[in-house]
Amino acid sequence: MIRLDNITKIYQTSNGPVEALKDISLDVKEGEIFGIIGYSGAGKSTLIRLINLLEQPTSGSIKVHNQDLSQLTGKKLRKERQKIGMIFQHFNLLWSRTVAENIEFPLEIAGVPKKVRKERVKELITLVGLDGRGKSYPSQLSGGQKQRVGIARALANNPKVLLCDEATSALDPKTTNSILKLLVEINRNLGLTIVLITHEMHVIQSICHRVGVLDNGHIVEEGRVKDVFNHPKEDITKEFVKQVNESDEWASLIEEIISTHRSGKVVKLTFNGDIAEQPIVNDIYRDTSLTINIVWGKISHTQEGALGTLVLHIDSDQEQNIEKAIDFVESKGVLVEVIEHDAAIS
Numbered sequence: 278m279i280r281l282d283n284i285t286k287i288y289q290t291s292n293g294p295v296e297a298l299k300d301i302s303l304d305v306k307e308g309e310i311f312g313i314i315g316y317s318g319a320g321k322s323t324l325i326r327l328i329n330l331l332e333q334p335t336s337g338s339i340k341v342h343n344q345d346l347s348q349l350t351g352k353k354l355r356k357e358r359q360k361i362g363m364i365f366q367h368f369n370l371l372w373s374r375t376v377a378e379n380i381e382f383p384l385e386i387a388g389v390p391k392k393v394r395k396e397r398v399k400e401l402i403t404l405v406g407l408d409g410r411g412k413s414y415p416s417q418l419s420g421g422q423k424q425r426v427g428i429a430r431a432l433a434n435n436p437k438v439l440l441c442d443e444a445t446s447a448l449d450p451k452t453t454n455s456i457l458k459l460l461v462e463i464n465r466n467l468g469l470t471i472v473l474i475t476h477e478m479h480v481i482q483s484i485c486h487r488v489g490v491l492d493n494g495h496i497v498e499e500g501r502v503k504d505v506f507n508h509p510k511e512d513i514t515k516e517f518v519k520q521v522n523e524s525d526e527w528a529s530l531i532e533e534i535i536s537t538h539r540s541g542k543v544v545k546l547t548f549n550g551d552i553a554e555q556p557i558v559n560d561i562y563r564d565t566s567l568t569i570n571i572v573w574g575k576i577s578h579t580q581e582g583a584l585g586t587l588v589l590h591i592d593s594d595q596e597q598n599i600e601k602a603i604d605f606v607e608s609k610g611v612l613v614e615v616i617e618h619d620a621a622i623s
């Protein structure tokens with residue numbers, strides 16, 4: 278659907294060249310939500326703006342539906358761009374136009390007749406949940422409502438692809454979730470392919486099917502969200518996964534456990550939703566007669582089902598029983614990470 282081959286982007290600045298993207302190859306499949314995560318300066322904006330050629334690559338090719346956009350110019354490029362909608366962190370609305378007029382704008386540019394435009398705007402207002410707000414001005418809307426206008430405007434010309442440039446970064450957590458929910462509905466109901474960039478792992482976790490981790494202009498890791506969450510390979514990916522899997526809440530609990538219980542091991546279990554239905558803690562207890570203390574637990578929802586994290590303090594007067602319990606849990610397909618083991622015993 279979207280194919281980037283060996284893309285590099287070098288900006289020429291007064292301080293010399295800046296290599297923002299280095300030999301990027303990516304394949305986004307039709308109908309999927311693909312997330313690109315990276316820290317500030319990693320090259321995310323450059324990458325997403327290349328997909329609709331708002332930025333020209335220095336080398337490499339960009340194909341959308343087998344059409345090489347980097348070879349197009351003028352009218353042909355404008356026509357192909359209409360098949361790619363885009364939404365932005367700061368909405369980029371026209372402040373002197375009403376909600377309805379903002380949504381109508383791309384239809385005017387595409388030369389759609391007035392009557393058809395008005396009908397389409399009505400449909401889009403309903404689609405994004407803004408019924409009754411068509412005559413409002415952007416300044417009269419909340420951030421979430423402004424982004425809904427942005428989404429409606431981006432969908433006006435029935436694009437096949439929606440690019441989201443940090444679309445929820447300016448929103449509070451509750452509004453973020455409502456916009457993410459809307460994006461999932463659009464993806465499912467309209468079959469739209471979505472590419473989003475973000476620095477927030479919970480955005481990736483909640484709605485993406487696949488993720489690419491961008492670091493210093495390189496895609497350093499890529500895969501299905503569930504796999505990347507379960508087995509992050511690169512340090513930077515581990516840091517992003519920590520954003521959602523760990524919290525100060527349990528870090529301080531672990532400190533407390535370690536200072537009060539001077540033996541045993543604190544282990545973090547990461548498991549898929551289907552395993553969550555098995556009585557694993559009960560089984561460990563029964564099989565090895567250990568003392569087990571549940572320190573912290575969380576179930577997160579991803580596009581492919583639930584993902585669980587459970588932190589346990591396991592203790593026994595016989596070290597081998599703890600090892601046996603860990604082996605047992607691992608044999609059930611659970612990822613086990615020993616956070617602190619017997620550190621304080623000596």
Ligand SMILES: Nc1ncnc2c1ncn2[C@@H]1O[C@H](COP(=O)(O)OP(=O)(O)OP(=O)(O)O)[C@@H](O)[C@H]1O
Pocket residue numbers: 288289290295296297315316317318319320321322323324
């Ligand atoms: N128009 C430009 N001219 C010169 N350098 C640029 C330009 N746009 C981006 N860069 C540089 O390219 C690199 C990648 O920037 P980019 O904005 O793509 O990263 P980002 O991951 O989106 O960061 P942020 O989240 O802070 O926007 C940075 O070093 C940046 O300074």
